[in-house]
Amino acid sequence: MKLNIKDKFTTQLPADSNLENTRRQVTEACFSYVTPKQTSNPQLLHVSPEMLDKLGLTQADAKSEEFLKVMTGNKVLENTTPYAMCYGGHQFGNWAGQLGDGRAINLFEVEHENKSWVVQLKGAGETPYSRSGDGLAVLRSSIREYLCSEAMHYLGVPTTRALSLALSGDKVLRDVMYDGHPDFEKGAIVSRVSPSFLRFGSYEIFASRQDHKTLKILMDFTINQHFPHLGKPSKETYLQFFAEVTQRTLDMIIHWQRVGFVHGVLNTDNMSILGLTIDYGPYGWLEGFDFGWTPNTTDRQHKRYRYGNQPNMGLWNLYQLANTLFPLIEDAKAIETILEKYTTDFESESLKMMRSKLGLKTENASDHLLMQDLEDVLQVTETDMTIFFRNLGNFKKDEASEGLTIINEAFYVPTELLDTILQQWNAWFDRYAERLQSESIPDSERKSQMNAVNPKYVLRNYMSQLAIDKADEGDYTGIDELFQLLKQPYEDQPKHQKWFAKRPEWARHKVGSSMLSCSS
Known part of the structure; x- marks a missing residue:
């Protein structure tokens, strides 16, 4: 070797x-x-x-x-x-x-x-x-x-x-x-x-001890090894470094929101300085679309790290990093400008991401309302995020009345679809169909573009748990099956169709499938 x-x-x-x-x-x-x-x-x-x-x-x-x-x-x-x-x-x-x-x-x-x-x-x-x-x-x-x-x-x-x-x-x-x-x-x-x-905490530990000498040594090493394009370390370079870390963090969390991933423990010691997802503990993917969901039992009461709060937590952690680097930068206004840009950029990037999930190539002033209404109706009754967005690709702009049929598979309890909810869904599909009329691409091309950003397969907790249960009995084949499946998450993979399914009812409250701790 x-x-x-x-x-x-x-x-x-x-x-x-x-x-x-x-x-x-x-x-x-x-x-x-x-x-x-x-x-x-x-x-x-x-x-x-x-x-x-x-x-x-x-x-x-x-x-x-x-x-x-x-x-x-x-x-x-x-x-x-x-x-x-x-x-x-x-x-x-x-x-x-x-x-x-x-x-x-x-x-x-x-x-x-x-x-x-x-x-x-x-x-x-x-x-x-x-x-x-x-x-x-x-x-x-x-x-x-x-x-x-x-x-x-x-x-x-x-x-x-x-x-x-x-x-x-x-x-x-x-x-x-x-x-x-x-x-x-x-x-x-x-x-x-x-x-x-x-990670962010690598720098925080020295700032907390007023050890600015070691902090600077680590900062200079980081820039020289991982951000050499910024140039020789200096106060201006440190500021540019912070701006790039902020942008990378934003990009990472946008991707999380796109695929419905919830990290579960967004402490500053779990935040990569390179903007990489790091430390997979009590993570999970959304089953039903729910901004308030967290996979972490430790976080169940306050839900600090819930799906809808991940963008805010990214910013909160960046503020801690900003406080850490301030002794090296000494320009509070410049730092604040970068942090404010995170907020405005996140709004525009989130809108852009949601447009891609809905197959919209052009911009429209009313898009944010269309998306807000969608997010609202998705949470009225338990609706599987992955299945909903994947099947939405089959929607045809001239057949708005077929919308509910196309996404029906995503509903966990179809009997909850009372008249008022059905009306809400149909009204949204009418607006969506009208919005698609302003798009010049054909339905088939839009479907291909949507399928490239809306995965068919994600690592749902119950899937991991099935592989774990097998492994506990000495059968490790489930690990490779999921490994191979997840290498092509955007492809149809007919032989793996069984994994394109809602979480089974047995997994709703099962330890490891819904409730996860930091224990490892």
Whole structure:
């Protein structure tokens, strides 16, 4: 297994001088050296062929004993120094202090075809940042992370990636719903890959400690390695950096809203500085279209991270990053202008995104009303978001009366469609048909364009849970079935038609299918 190792993070940034793997506060350092934990009986369950290729590896490499050992933490490659990153974060709106990589260990950086990738293990043992945790991960959460990382990529959503999924061979004790009923589960390790795992909290930790020296070192490294097009680090460059991070964050969340993805834990330590979706925990896709839905049981009461609030949370987190970078920029007005632009840009980009979902190529002053009315009627009765938008592509502008028939499959409880609701739907379809009359493209072309932005298949929680239930019994075929399905989320895939369906009733309140915790 030959890799072009080019470590920059550990060679250019200050390291923790304490080499003991003990829980502690780490100061004036961006990372701590740490060795992954040896496992008893590692077993490789799945590998992403595309990520193998991006790292310069082959299928033969993936079948080697060395690959298995390295990607489960049982071997450290020569001339590499695994490490855990130091960072802090705001969790549910409150400053939580030092957090860091409590269950993640970065192995090395690989350069291939002019791109740089950090390879990281999640669930490979404790680090100085593990606090009271064991640094391990279980199979159910590892399957969800592995599948979702790659599914999001193929949906066109900016994301970190996944290379491999493996069993550790060890049992891990977890309290799934934090209700005082812990049990042993299969341990697992996911190999995650990204150009960088830096997050907002990586910078916040130093600002919170008034350690502006280390903050500047990390900022300059970030710009030189990941934003070189901005030029040499300076106050103006820092400002441009913040503007680009703001834009990338906006773009990412627009994509989330487009496909109905809800992250579940938008704390600042889960916000990538590169605008990538990072840290897949209690995430989910909308079943019924609902701005108030959150998949996270911890967030069930206040719903801070609900679907409709994700744009606001992106902005809130950017404000925390702005406060962090202010000592380096020292221009409050310029920072405020960037943050204000996020709000106005989000409105225009959201409108643009919704136009694409409705197959509208031209702009009309009344479009926002058309979309507002649609969002209102979608929530009057439980209506599946994915099925609704996908089937809407079959609508013909000269057949408005067929609208309800076309989307009927999306309704969870058709008997709730009382006369007033039917009238509301029919009135909307009449307006939609009238609006389409001003579009010059034929229905067939509009359908193709809509199908390119409205996925047919998304990783619904019940789908993951079915694969997890199989895996718990030693059958890992469900993982590959979903992996292959989700590589083509916009294609019809007749052989996989069973997955183009509403959430089954049995999954409505099942743990893992509707209720998810941060337990992993």
